[in-house]
Amino acid sequence: MHLQENRPIHRGTVTSTDGTVLSYQRLGHGAPLVVCHGSFATAQDWLPFAERMARTRTVFLYDRRGRGDSPAAPDFAIDAELDDLAAMIDLAGPEGALLGHSFGGGCALALAARIGFPGPLIVYEPRHSARGPVSRGHIPDIRRMLAAGDLDGATEFALAHVVGLPAPALAGLRSGPLWERFRQTIGAFPNELRLLDDLAWQPGDLDGIAGPCTLLTGGNSPVPPDASSPDMALRTLLPAIRARTIPDQGHFAYSAAPALLADSVDACLTGRTVPA
Known part of the structure; x- marks a missing residue:
């Protein structure tokens, strides 16, 4: 844009x-x-x-x-x-x-x-x-995927299981222009979740x-x-x-x-x- x-x-x-x-x-x-x-x-x-x-x-x-x-x-x-x-x-x-x-x-x-x-x-x-932990207990799962170098998997998992995006919306993001930025920034997400849970x-x-x-x-x-x-x-x-x-x-x-x-x-x- x-x-x-x-x-x-x-x-x-x-x-x-x-x-x-x-x-x-x-x-x-x-x-x-x-x-x-x-x-x-x-x-x-x-x-x-x-x-x-x-x-x-x-x-x-x-x-x-x-x-x-x-x-x-x-x-x-x-x-x-x-x-x-x-x-x-x-x-x-x-x-x-x-x-x-x-x-x-x-x-x-x-x-x-x-x-x-x-x-x-x-x-x-x-x-x-305020209504419950944002991470839903998934910080270790995301860290494991990141440690394995699976940026796409970690991003998909975070959006589906933490953010709560439905499958059609996730598929649209996966094929859209924002996806590469999501992959670039997923590494910081576990620390962000630690703060949000607080x-x-x-x-x-x-x-x-x-x-x-x-x-x-x-x-x-x-x-x-x-x-x-x-x-x-x-x-x-x-x-x-x-x-x-x-x-x-x-x-x-x-x-x-x-x-x-x-x-x-x-x-x-x-x-x-x-x-x-």
């Missing part, structure tokens, strides 16, 4: 608490927006979205540790991802907003509660363990979130219609959270419809109504 406009991109690095040097890209003008991407992505995958948002925001995209141009730390601390995100928020400066997708959404919620983040917080189908929030644990919070979901994403769904668990923990639906999209709107996602995020930040 090609960017629609040629905006200057500044590339730099920021150092996290444990000394890990994270690579980031910055583009646009206006109040800052930090994007924390999900498990099967890098900053590069979010550039089409950032190009649209850069019309009104200074967008910060960073490669989470072990992805893109950011190295993996030799000893993974369970809260290292949160420290990384905190470093990016400090770099972006005050009056900023935070967007987290999937795994990045869980990180964004956890960090916002930890530091009392005062700005707008937007989470797009965040992952967490996000077993109870009532009161997210009370530190100080700013307005919005939950984005795709209209085509499979969401269980009962209180056991992640969305319902999050709404119980954050009764004031607002909800918006991205029509005709699933979990990967940043790739499938970046302009539509950017419009939805802009609406969250400005209070603008978006037609369904």
